[in-house]
Amino acid sequence: KGRRNQKGKNRGCVLTEVHLNVTDLDLGYETKEELIFRYCSGSCDAAETTYDKILKNLTRKKKLVTDKVRQACCRPTAFDDDLSFLDDNLVYHILKKHSAKRCGCV
Amino acid sequence: EPVLSKGNDCLDAAKACNLNDTCKRFRSAYITPCTSSTSNEICNKRKCHKALRLFFDKVPPKYSYGMLFCSCRDVACTERRRQTIVPVCSYEDREKPNCLNLQVTCKKRYVCRSRLADFFTNCQPEPRSVSSCLKENYAHCLLAYSGLIGTVMTPNYIDSNSLSVAPWCDCSNSGNNIEECMKFLNFFQDNICLKNAIQAFGNGTDVNVW
Numbered sequence: 001k002g003r004r005n006q007k008g009k010n011r012g013c014v015l016t017e018v019h020l021n022v023t024d025l026d027l028g029y030e031t032k033e034e035l036i037f038r039y040c041s042g043s044c045d046a047a048e049t050t051y052d053k054i055l056k057n058l059t060r061k062k063k064l065v066t067d068k069v070r071q072a073c074c075r076p077t078a079f080d081d082d083l084s085f086l087d088d089n090l091v092y093h094i095l096k097k098h099s100a101k102r103c104g105c106v
Numbered sequence: 107e108p109v110l111s112k113g114n115d116c117l118d119a120a121k122a123c124n125l126n127d128t129c130k131r132f133r134s135a136y137i138t139p140c141t142s143s144t145s146n147e148i149c150n151k152r153k154c155h156k157a158l159r160l161f162f163d164k165v166p167p168k169y170s171y172g173m174l175f176c177s178c179r180d181v182a183c184t185e186r187r188r189q190t191i192v193p194v195c196s197y198e199d200r201e202k203p204n205c206l207n208l209q210v211t212c213k214k215r216y217v218c219r220s221r222l223a224d225f226f227t228n229c230q231p232e233p234r235s236v237s238s239c240l241k242e243n244y245a246h247c248l249l250a251y252s253g254l255i256g257t258v259m260t261p262n263y264i265d266s267n268s269l270s271v272a273p274w275c276d277c278s279n280s281g282n283n284i285e286e287c288m289k290f291l292n293f294f295q296d297n298i299c300l301k302n303a304i305q306a307f308g309n310g311t312d313v314n315v316w
Contacts, residue, residue, distance in 0.1 A: 019125070032114075034121045083124060084137035090189050092141045094134055 012042030013074035015103050022085055029093060033085035040103035044072040048105050076100035115308065116186040119172035129169040132161045140192035149195035158196055159217075159256030171248060174255075177308030184266040191255055197262045197274050205275035205291050206283055211258050218257040224250040231299040244303035251300060261294055269301045 017038045022031050052072055058064050080099035086092055123129035136157035144150055162170055174191075178184045191197060203211075212218040228250040232240035239247060254261055254273075261271045272294045277287035294300075305311075 032117055033124060035124050081127070081131040082134035082138065083130060084134040085124065086120065086186060086189055090185055092137050092189075092192065094138055094141070 013040060013044055013103050013105050014042050015039070015100055016041055025098075027095075029085070029087055030089070031085050031087040031093075035083055035085075036099070038080055038100045040074045040076050040100050042074050042103075044074050044105035048072055072105035074103055075106050076102065077104040077106065078102040114178070114180070114183045114186070116173065116176040116178060116183045116190075119169070119176050120186070123165075123169045123173060126169055129165045132157075132165050136161050137192065140195040149192075151195060154192065154195045155256040155260070157256075158191060158260075162252045162255055167245075167248075170252070171307055174252060175248065175304045175307040177305070181266050184263070188263045188266065191260065191262055193262050196256070196260055199274055202274060202276050202278075204279055204287065205273070205277055206280065206287050208258060208273060208275040209290060215258070218254075218259055221250065221253040221257055222259055225254055226293065229293075229297060229300045229303070231297055233298065237299070238302045239299035244306050247300055247303040248307060251303075264295070269304050270295050271300070 015038055017036050020035055020037050022029055022033050022035055025037070055064075055069050055071070059069060078101040079097040080101045083095045083098060084092060123133055136154065139150055139157050140154035142149060174187070176183070176187055178187060209222070212222055228239075228241055228243065229247040230240040231238055235242055237244065241247070251261065251271075259273045261273050264270050264272050272291060275291070277284060277291055280287040
């Protein structure tokens with residue numbers, strides 16, 4: 001299912017990676033270790049399901065009580081493996097679900 | 107002595123590990139059990155040992171040895187190197203057993219027995235040889251040494267200013283076996299073959315072997 005973004009309509013939603021220092025994450029850790037952070041970005045404009053199509057049509061016709069109906073978002077559908085590192089005080093830390101592995105319009 | 111002129115090799119090795127998917131995965135896979143305290147213990151030592159053995163079995167030596175045998179010039183580096191195996195869980199214990207008793211425990215278990223035998227074979231010192239090793243093969247000595255990590259004979263660096271290593275044991279209460287015990291302990295603590303092998307890896311002077 002995660003590969004849909006590559007084959008289907010929402011080609012815009014892709015996994016992108018950036019090489020960072022752990023301190024760049026601003027999670028409060030003091031360490032000199034680094035990581036590869038992977039995130040999902042791109043548009044999910046092309047409606048994916050009949051549900052999305054209906055929402056779009058109804059929004060256009062102003063038939064919905066509230067306009068705050070969310071379209072599909074480009075989000076992680078699976079997360080990368082855990083990341084561990086040693087901080088400056090020689091204490092180990094583990095980050096879970098911190099980085100994307102696959103993306104999809106959900 | 108220049109402290110800041112050279113980077114920290116152990117830190118660089120940790121960075122390299124986390125940028126490699128395999129090393130990153132197996133590193134977290136042992137850090138997790140080795141740092142999770144249970145109801146009445148500091149950690150589950152058995153699970154920590156198992157995950158450490160897996161780390162050294164599955165991760166390419168370039169990364170695993172990089173962290174274990176990195177060369178250091180300051181305490182920040184040697185302390186990081188000492189923490190590689192999470193000694194508070196995998197190494198230290200409430201009491202230090204006698205080394206010969208620990209050897210008996212090791213010999214009762216297949217993995218420990220065979221890896222200890224490999225270590226004694228492959229890290230046998232020979233002062234007259236060029237490498238100081240009887241087998242003249244640093245890679246085999248380091249493989250045998252790292253193979254002990256995750257057994258009851260798990261060795262680690264004992265201080266921050268030398269490459270001296272030892273398992274968690276000593277030779278007190280040895281009685282008549284004091285000489286035999288010291289011989290066993292010194293094979294770890296004062297082994298020129300092992301020291302040269304670690305140094306050669308750290309300096310990258312034996313690159314063709316890896």
